[in-house]
Amino acid sequence: MxxxxxxxxxxxxxxxxxxxxxxxxxxxxxxxxxxxxxxxxxxxxxxxxxxxxxxxxxxxxxxxxxxxxxxxxxxxxxxxxxxxxxxxxxxxxxxxxxxxVKSRTLQLGDRVLKKVQTKVTGLRPRWDKPYKVIEIIAPNTHSLEDKYGERLAHPWNMEQLKYYYK
Structure with a gap:
């Protein structure tokens, strides 16, 4: 003890x-x-x-x-x-x-920028021209079209999209 x-x-x-x-x-x-x-x-x-x-x-x-x-x-x-x-x-x-983090859901007709899929070097932009959301396939998956009304080949996930402010 x-x-x-x-x-x-x-x-x-x-x-x-x-x-x-x-x-x-x-x-x-x-x-x-x-x-x-x-x-x-x-x-x-x-x-x-x-x-x-x-x-x-x-x-x-x-x-x-x-x-x-x-x-x-x-x-x-x-x-x-x-x-x-x-x-x-x-x-x-x-x-x-x-x-x-402020979550953002896209609506039909919203304009978005698409992330460039190739390796970006130098002063090239990392985001591609504005596209229009034409269909919401799933909560974070969208079909897009360019300014000429041409639909993109496959849908895009929200991670590769950024809202485009006019």
Missing amino acids: DNDTHFNNDHLITWCNVRGTTFKFASITHPKTNGQLEAVNKLIKGLLRKKLDDAKGFWPEKLEEVLWAIHKNLLEEKRIAAHHQNILNKQCMEHFYNSR
Whole structure:
């Protein structure tokens, strides 16, 4: 137990004084940590019991293995907690970004610019001339026609279109 007086005896104090070690006692500032220490001690004792089913006198040799197992478990718990925190951060960033995005639905007759499909280099425009929305195939899929009334070969997704302000 962590509140016992294992270290407060004349033999140990004399032994420490002979070797030049000063012994200082402190009162417990955080009583809640007492329970934490007892829980860890209970965990160590339980793991030692599991490891030492047959050989009861070898606990000093097995103690290192038990402490390593506890260390690995704690690392795994920290890794899982960090992963959950990372997911929460990504969700917060996504919410922050999505709250500022203004979604736009196109209507029949709206004018749009179409993203150029070839690699754009230099000072070439990234968006192609204005087209007119002539059919809404799905919520984000539209059929377009150019200024001469010629329908484009295939429908276009909203990601490749930008509203054209007159």
